[in-house]
Amino acid sequence: MPRSQLIAPSILASDLSKLGQEVVDVVKAGADWIHIDIMDGHFTKNITFGPDVLKAIRPLTNAVFDTHLMITPCEEPYIKAFIDAGSDIITVHAETCLHLQRTLKYISSAGKKAGVALNPATPEHMIEYILDDIDLLLIMSVNPGFSGQTFIPQSLQKIRRIKNMIGNRPIDIEVDGGINENNVQYVAEAGANIYVSGSAIYQGGNPQTYASRISAIRCAAKKISV
Ligand code: DX5
Numbered sequence: 001m002p003r004s005q006l007i008a009p010s011i012l013a014s015d016l017s018k019l020g021q022e023v024v025d026v027v028k029a030g031a032d033w034i035h036i037d038i039m040d041g042h043f044t045k046n047i048t049f050g051p052d053v054l055k056a057i058r059p060l061t062n063a064v065f066d067t068h069l070m071i072t073p074c075e076e077p078y079i080k081a082f083i084d085a086g087s088d089i090i091t092v093h094a095e096t097c098l099h100l101q102r103t104l105k106y107i108s109s110a111g112k113k114a115g116v117a118l119n120p121a122t123p124e125h126m127i128e129y130i131l132d133d134i135d136l137l138l139i140m141s142v143n144p145g146f147s148g149q150t151f152i153p154q155s156l157q158k159i160r161r162i163k164n165m166i167g168n169r170p171i172d173i174e175v176d177g178g179i180n181e182n183n184v185q186y187v188a189e190a191g192a193n194i195y196v197s198g199s200a201i202y203q204g205g206n207p208q209t210y211a212s213r214i215s216a217i218r219c220a221a222k223k224i225s226v
Pocket residue numbers: 010012013035037068142143144145146147148149176177178179196197198199200
């Protein structure tokens with residue numbers, strides 16, 4: 001059965017001086033998931049949110065909190081903190097986890113969806129032996145760190161290969177970085193079904209534009225020609 005096609009706005013690109021309202025507005029505008037980028041200043045050059053920020057916005061919406069951990073070390077006390085703060089999905093980077101399979105089991109045993117992210121330079125065979133331990137694969141189409149970067153076209157080949165590798169397993173393929181209404185069709189054609197988008201939704205900071213931007217991405221993703 002085809003997986004649902006969902007839009008996950010990345011709140012990193014929102015107006016952080018009114019983060020709570022930005023979450024409420026983007027959900028009202030049709031967001032399916034809220035993508036929350038956690039960066040630590042080690043794995044990435046940027047530093048973003050801690051668990052207390054998630055805890056503060058959690059009561060504002062029932063939307064799925066899709067937490068993308070870009071932290072090293074990626075260990076259980078931090079993962080637990082983001083689970084306790086209200087994450088529904090926890091995605092860890094393969095590059096940050098020495099004992100990736102154990103980490104994934106830890107997330108699943110806490111009743112949360114477990115995801116693995118791969119940087120643009122990380123080959124897909126990294127996940128060959130953990131395919132039965134994951135709910136989601138996050139393919140980075142920019143190098144982690146900042147909103148507003150340009151989509152790396154080689155990501156499309158990786159999406160296709162991963163789509164093949166997962167076969168009939170119930171795994172979502174999420175793509176993150178530089179996605180907009182002009183390139184999402186290719187991402188969808190390659191086999192992805194969850195589209196993260198930060199600047200293409202939040203740019204300009206006018207909540208009245210969010211619904212049309214989300215729907216432009218959604219419509220473009222449906223124009224699959226294969
Ligand atoms: C990059 C983050 C992305 C990013 C998406 O490290 O994981 O989620 O903020 O923002 P855009 O869509 O602007 O590339």
